[in-house]
Amino acid sequence: MSKSSKNGLLIDYEYCTGCFACTVACCQEHGWEAPLSGIKIMEIVQDLPKGKAYLTFLPFPTELCVLCSKRTREGLDPTCVKHCMANCLTYGSFQELAKKLEQKPRMVLWSPR
Amino acid sequence: MEKTKTKIVRTTTWSAGPGCHGGCGVLAHIKDNKLVKLEGDPDHPWNQGRLCTRALAMTQYIDHHDRLRSPLKRVGKRGEDQFEEITWEEAFDIIEERMKGIRDEFGPESMIFSMGTGRDIGPWICMLAYAFGSPNVMFALSGNACYSPRIAALDTVQGDYCVFDAAQWLPGRYDNPEYKVPECMIIWGYNISATCPDNLFGHWIIDLMKKGTKIICIDPRLSFFASRSKHWLQIRPGTDAALALGFLQVIIKEELYDASFLETWTDAPRLVRNDTGKLLRESDIFQTGSDQNFVVFDTDSNTPVIWNTLEQAYGKASATPALTGIFDITLLDGTQITCTSVWEKFKESCAPYTPEKVEEITFVPALKIQKAARFYAKAKPAAIHWGVPIDMTPEITPLCHAIAALWALTGNLDVPGGNVFTRSAFNAVAYALPGAEGVIKLKDQDQDIPRIGKDAYGPFNKFIWRCQTDKVMEQIFSEKPYPVKGLWMQTCNPLSGIGLDPKQWQKAFEKLDFIVGVDLFMTPSLRYADIILPAATFLEKDGVRSWWVPLQTINKAMTVEGCRPDVEINFELSKRFDPDFKWDTIHALFDEILKPSGMNFKTLSEKGWALPPENSASRPYRRHEKGLLRSDKKPGFATPSGKFELYATLREEWNLRATPYFKEPPFTPVSRPDLFKDYPLILSTGRRSPAFFHAEHRNIPWLRALDPDPVVEIHPDTATLYAISNGEWVVLENWMGKARFKAKVTKIVPPWMVMAAHGWWFPEKKEDPLFHTFESNINMLIPMGEQGEDGLGAPIKHLLCSIRKESVEVKNV
Structure with missing residues (x-):
């Protein structure tokens, strides 16, 4: 099965602070009732050697994400991208985002449903 | 059906709604007097289109079914849920009658005016309290332990508050050629994900990290910053002053400080008497000498030379003040004493805090302390951002003094990318923070005499114009020296948030004769009010904001039936309490606040926001060199001596230790x-x-x-x-x-x-x-x-x- 959209989200999880602006922006844009949202944030405390740990927040688009198709048709960014406090979300074509992915570590490219 | 168009109103967040210290530019999409959507304003220099969860949830807040929409009068006992709706007119009449009754019988100071954390209600509460005649404006947290202590501490030692520089003052922000990205930032007790403290936008630090700023994180928790820092110092809470002194010890021992700043801009060469431990003053050695003038030892002439505070100059044209040494001085009565320099005394205060000693106190490994101190001291520029934990320890002023000495001695004060002085934009002061005087002020000094805590504590007589909260609590029960009878409680919920030992607050509420609560939702604390007034969110009001930069207006976007903005509520009552009340309209008051900017509410509102012009006191950099900080326009700092004070003259006046120190807090494994x-x-x-x-x-x-x-x-x-x-x-x-x-x-x-x-x-x-x-x-x-x-x-x-x-x-x- 092929995807209809050639666009996705590039998430720079090095800089996600876990502020949840994306989650609530999505609720406002699409009128989701809590706890539904098109993007959620996972808190991951990674175990590292010598008893150390590392805190990561990872935003991920849920089954509800439609990449703000109405907004993007009007030339606007998806609302999560627009409001992200850390500017760690980028919307674009996979081609363009894949190039950015090569430039910096700790990023993930999401292709929502 | 007729279609109405959505209008977009550009405004500024502050207070009710997101609840925070505000500053974000937003676009409110309004249709039929309803909020459809709130978005970040992409053109606004502060947040640049970004917005937090609380602002993005405004549509659920503003139309919430539980919002208070009518004034209420208590008809049951305190603490019950028995209230009946009354009209605004009835509410104002009852409040006027009851509060005037208290004023006539017990004096205006028997009413306390209480607020929560810093919003735009600050000035309006002061306006009401002062119009009523009471100086007792209370920030309801024990030890006033949020922000005011840090501001007062910095006012004490450096004359002005300062914050990290993210180019917020400059057109074009980070791209402005005047700006430099800090090489290093110390994040001291602050977690970013949620908050924008100190009237800064927290995520500016993320912008800087992307531009290369490396982090030293001081936090007992593995925070976002801790994970991403070059050095994470996992500190035992309450031992921050020991760590700051440890940093200073390394920096002084390894001579990593900025010697030129030390010599030119600090009080390092001032002489301190070894017999009393106090500053040597001109009056100690000369018959006609002033006690406001200080003494240094000139190595050219081998004689004491006077620092004339008024002139901001030495008594001798080419003095070379000694920074170190022991000097014999003859006092007026012929007594021989020895003196040493402030610099020696300061070094003595830091010397015991070796990395090993500090490891013992703070749990932070000695090697990490050394490495972090060296990295901070060598990085140019470097900035420190501290959070409210700094205020939340009893010996906060010595702690702030030690941290301030870090940015001063490393030459990072008021330089691009360092810690830069903050003043209200254009000197338009709405909210009289410590050290500032606003448009809204007490009618005269007599009105201030009964302010609670004023005479017990030095800073409360110099910088802080609130009452001391713990003393208020004591006085409610002791009724000495006068009884507290009433409480005005505006967007403040001591039983759930700001009140430590909340059962004591409950007892206090039960003891008072009359309580007014102003809020947007019913809260536990409001259950004790006699009259409740429903307030408005920031979208339902006009306002002005000059809390650092930019200067901006809050513009009314819509109304919610039954609710009124804090400023309108307080304005109406101020007129009733004070026959000589100065302003006829709220906009006349806004215009007076904005006057120093050359703009009024209308012109600023149309413009959106404004940054202070070059060479003004509210715009960096190097203002101490340019004579922009002192009222006499001379170079230097707005301290009693005109210098950055390693030895705090005011602390000496208040009979407190004048150099930084660490004292174990009252309830720790060590102290108890x-x-x-x-x-x-x-x-x-x-x-x-x-x-x-x-x-x-x-x-x-x-x-x-x-x-x-x-x-x-x-x-x-x-x-x-x-x-x-x-x-x-x-x-x-x-x-x-x-x-x-x-x-x-x-x-x-x-x-x-x-x-x-x-x-x-x-x-x-x-x-x-x-x-x-x-x-x-x-x-x-x-x-x-x-x-x-x-x-x-x-x-x-x-x-x-x-x-x-x-x-x-x-x-x-």
Whole structure:
């Protein structure tokens, strides 16, 4: 099965602070009732050697994400991208985002449903 | 059906709504007087289109079914839920009659005017209190322990407050050629995900990290910054002053300081008497000498030379003041004494804090302290950003003094990318923060005489124009020297958020004759009010904001029937209380506040925002060199001596130690081993939630879903020790009381500390008039009355507690 959209989200999880602006922006844009949202944030405390740990927040688009198709048709960014406090979300074509992915570590490219 | 168009109103966030200290530019989409959507304003220099959860949830807030929409009058007992609706006119009439009654019988000072954290209600509460005639404006936190202490401490030693520089003053922000990105930033007790403290936008630090700034993180928790820092110093809460002194010890010992700044801009060469430990003053050695002038030892002439404070100059044209040495001085009466320099005294204060000693106190490894201190001192420029934990310890002023010495001695004060002085934009002062004088002020000094705590504590007579909160609490019960009879409580909820030892606040409420509550939702504290007035969000009002930069207006976008803005409520009552009240309209008041900018409300509102022009006191850099800080326009700082004071002249006047020091806080494993036996964990509180502003927002579904329960973070090893599972309800307890929390088992916290969330009550549990406010309230475990020697600070971040599974005992909280 092929995807209809050639666009996705590039998430720079090095800089996600876990502020949840994306989650609530999505609720406002699409009128989701809590706890539904098109993007959620996972808190991951990674175990590292010598008893150390590392805190990561990872935003991920849920089954509800439609990449703000109405907004993007009007030339606007998806609302999560627009409001992200850390500017760690980028919307674009996979081609363009894949190039950015090569430039910096700790990023993930999401292709929502 | 006729279609109405959506209009977009450009405005500024501040206070009710997101609840925060504000500053974000927003675009409110309004249709038929309803908020359809709130978005970040992409053109606004502050947030550049970004927006936080609380602002993005405004549509759920503004039309919430529980919003207060009519004034209420209490018809039952205090603490019950018996209220009836009355009209605004009736409410104003009752308030006027009752408050005038108190004023006639007991004096205006018998009314206390209480606010929560810093919003635009600050000036309007002062306006009302002063029009009524009372100087007793109260920030209801013990030890006034949020922001004011830090501001007062910096005013004491450097004359002005300062913050990290993210080019917020400059057109084009980071791209402005004047600006430099800091090479290093120390993040001291601050977690970014949720908050924008100090009237800064927290995520500016992320912008800087992307541009290459490296982080030193001082935090007992594994925060976002801790994970991403070059050096993470996992400190034992309450020992920050020891760490700061340890940094200074390394920097001084290894001569990593900026010698030119030290010699030119600090008080380092001032002589201190070895017999009294106090500054040598001109009046000590010359008959006609002034006690405001100080003395240095000139190495050219081998004689003492006077520093003339008024002239900001030495008495001798080419003096070379000695920084080190012991000097023989003859006093007026012929007594021979020895003196040493301030620099020697300052070094003596730091010397005991070797990395090894500091490791013992703070739990931070000595090597890490050394490495971090060297990195900070060598990085150019470097900045420090501190959070409210700095205020939340009793000896806050010596701590701030030590940290201030770090940015001063490394030459990072008021330089691009360093710590830069902050003043209200264009000197348009609406909110009289410590050290500033606003348009709204007391009518005369006599009105200030009965202010509570004013005479007990030096800073309260010099910088802080509020009453001292712990002293107010004492006085409510002692009625000495005069009784407190009434309370005006505006967007302030002591029973759930700001009040330590909340049962004591409950007793205080029960004792008072008359309480007015102004708020947007019913709260536990409002249950004690006689009259309740429904207030408005920032979208429903006009206002002005000059809290640092930019200068901007809040523009009314819509109305909610039945509700009124704080400023309108207070304006109406001010007119009733004061026949000579100065302003006819609210906009005339705004215009007067904005006057120094050359703009008025209308012109600024059309413009949107404004940055202060070059060479003004509210725009960096190097203002001490340009003579922009002192009222006499001479170069230097706005301190009593005109220098950055390593030895605080004002602290000496207040009979307090004038150089920085560390004192173990009152309830720690070290200071109270007896309590530690029964309460073997360090209890820290108040980690921020991205969903809430303190005790607010538990009733906003989108926000509550992010952080549904009161959480205590506990390390897996500690959880195993107490047989506690993740998600299980537990009881935290100490000698003050107890509270129930849901355990979050996580390596974010060290094994020796638990971190409990604050501000918890349950607006959805309506069967209890007090919404179970004492059930999961961490303040139940925190005493009042533990403020520092200067009346500032409180032990909020470092107490002791035990923890157990709730299921072990029948729930009885």
